[in-house]
Amino acid sequence: MPRSEPHSTRRRTVARVSVVCIAGLGILAAVWWFLANAGPAVGPPSRVLPQPNAYDWFCSASSLLVDRNELRALDVAYLHRPRTRVRGMSEKRSLLRKNIPALAELRDGLRHGFCWPRVKDWQSSGFDIRALGRLLVLDGEVRADKGNWPGAMNAYLDALEFGAKIVRGGNLGCFEEGRNVQMDARKRIHDTYKRLTALELKAATGRMEAVRRLSVAYSEVLRQVRDQVTEDYVHLIFRNRNLFEAYDWYDRIYLATLRHDGFATGMIVKLRLLPYTKSRIVANWTRYMDKVITRVRLPYRDKHPFPPVPCDPFNERMVLDFEERWCDDLVNQADNGAMMTSLALRRFWLENSSYPASLSALVPGYLSRVPADPFSPKDALRYERTRRGYLLYSVGPDGRDDGGRPIAAYPLPKSGSTEVSTVRTYSRGDIVADVNAW
DSSP: OOOOHHHHHHHHHHHHHHHHHHHHHHHHHHHHHHHSSSOOOOOOOOOOOOOHHHHHHHHHHHHTOSSSHHHHHHHOOOOTTTOSSSOOHHHHHHHHHHHHHHHHHHHTTTTTEEEEEEETEEEESSSHHHHHHHHHHHHHHHHHTTTTTHHHHHHHHHHHHHHHTTTTTTOOOHHHHHHHHHHHHHHHHHGGGGGHHHHHHHHHHHHHHHHOOOOOOOOHHHHHHHHHHHHHHIIIISOOOOHHHHHHHHHTTOOOGGOOHHHHHHHHHHHHHTTOHHHHHHHHHHHHHHHHHHHHHHHOSSSSSOOOOOSTOOOOOOOOOHHHHHHHHHHHHHHHHHHHHHHHHHHHHHHHHOSSSSGGGTTTTTSSOOEEEEEEEEEEEEEOOSSEEEEEEEEOOOTOOOOOOOOOOOOTTTTTTOOOOOOOOOOOOOOOOHHOOO
16 A cells, blocks of 8 residues: 555545646647737728819729720730620721710819729729720721821820839729730820821820839839738738638638648648748748848849748748839830830931931930830830831840840740730740830
C-alpha cells in the first residue's frame, strides 16, 4: 500500500498539469478565435462626387434602352470573338430610332463631370456600359451612311469621351469596359477622318486632346481597386462570419469555378487559415496594393519587379494580373495619342500638300504638344516621313525602337485573318499606327 501513494500522487500531478494545459490551450484558442474574427477597423473609402454627376444621366439612359441585347451584340471591340450575324443598315436605323430618348439622355450626361458612387453600389446598381457605348457608335454609323461625316465623327468622339469618363471612381471591370468602348470608337474614327475637311479635323483634334485630359492614371485605378476589395473584405465577406465561414462563402460566391473538392482538401485550406486573422488579411492586401501602385508609377521598362503576391488563401486568389492590365492601359494611351496625331497630320497634309519633316512642326498650330510615348515617357511618339506617307509608332512593351517593325498579328479563329494584332507584356516590336493601333 505505501508504494501506491507515490503513484497516486504522480497521477494527480499529471492530471492537474493536463487540466492546466488543456485550459491554457482552450484560452489560447479562445484568444486566437477572438483576434482572428475581430473586425478590421477600416472605414469606407472617401470620394468627392461632382455636382451634378453624369452617373445619374447614364443610369437614366440605361433604363431607357430598348433591345439592349441587340446593342451589345453589335460590339466590335472584341474582334477575336465571332459575331452572331451581320446586321444591315436598315436594322441599325430601326434600332437607333427605338433608342433616341436614351441617346439624348446619354448626351446630356456627357456635359457633366463623372465619378462612380461608393464601392458598395457597383454590384447593386449602375448602367450598361457596353450597350451605351455601342449606342453612340451606332449613331455615328447611321450618320456616316447618310454621308454626314462631321456628325459621324462627333458621335464617335462622344463614344471615346464616354469610355474615358466611366473609369473614374470605378473598378477594373469599368476600366476594361471603358477601354473597349474607346477601342471601338477609335476604329470608327480611323475609318472616317480622311473624309473630313481641314476645319473639321481641327475641331476633332481639339476634342481628342480634351478626351485625353480626362484619362485616369492606372495608379489611380489600382487605388480604387484597393479600396473596393478592402470594403468587400470588411463589409461583405467578413461581416457576421467567422474566418472559416467567410472563406467558404467567398469561395462559393466569388470563386465558384475554383471550389475545393473533397473534405481533405477543404480541411487543408482551413488549416492554412490558422496563422491569419481578418485584420492581417486586410493589411496584407493593402500593403501589397500600395507596393503595386508604387511600381506602376515608375517607367514601364524599369527593372523593379512587381511585388510577390501575399500567401494567405484569400489574397492569393484575389490578386489579378495587374501588370498585363497596366500594359493594356499604356497601349490604350499610345493608340489615343497616335490617333490624335494622325488627325493633325491629315490636316497638315490638306493645308500643305505634304507631311511635316518632324512632329515638332505640328506644335502649336495643329497640336498643343506632341504626344509622349507611354512606353518611353521621356520620348515622343516616333515619326518618319516616307515616300507613301509616314510611319508613326510607339516602341511598345519591350522598350526598344525597332524602326517601326510592327508586333506580329495573331490569326483570328477559323478565318485565319490577321486583322487584329494584340499587344501583350511579352510582345516584341513596335505599336504601329494602322497596324497595331486602333
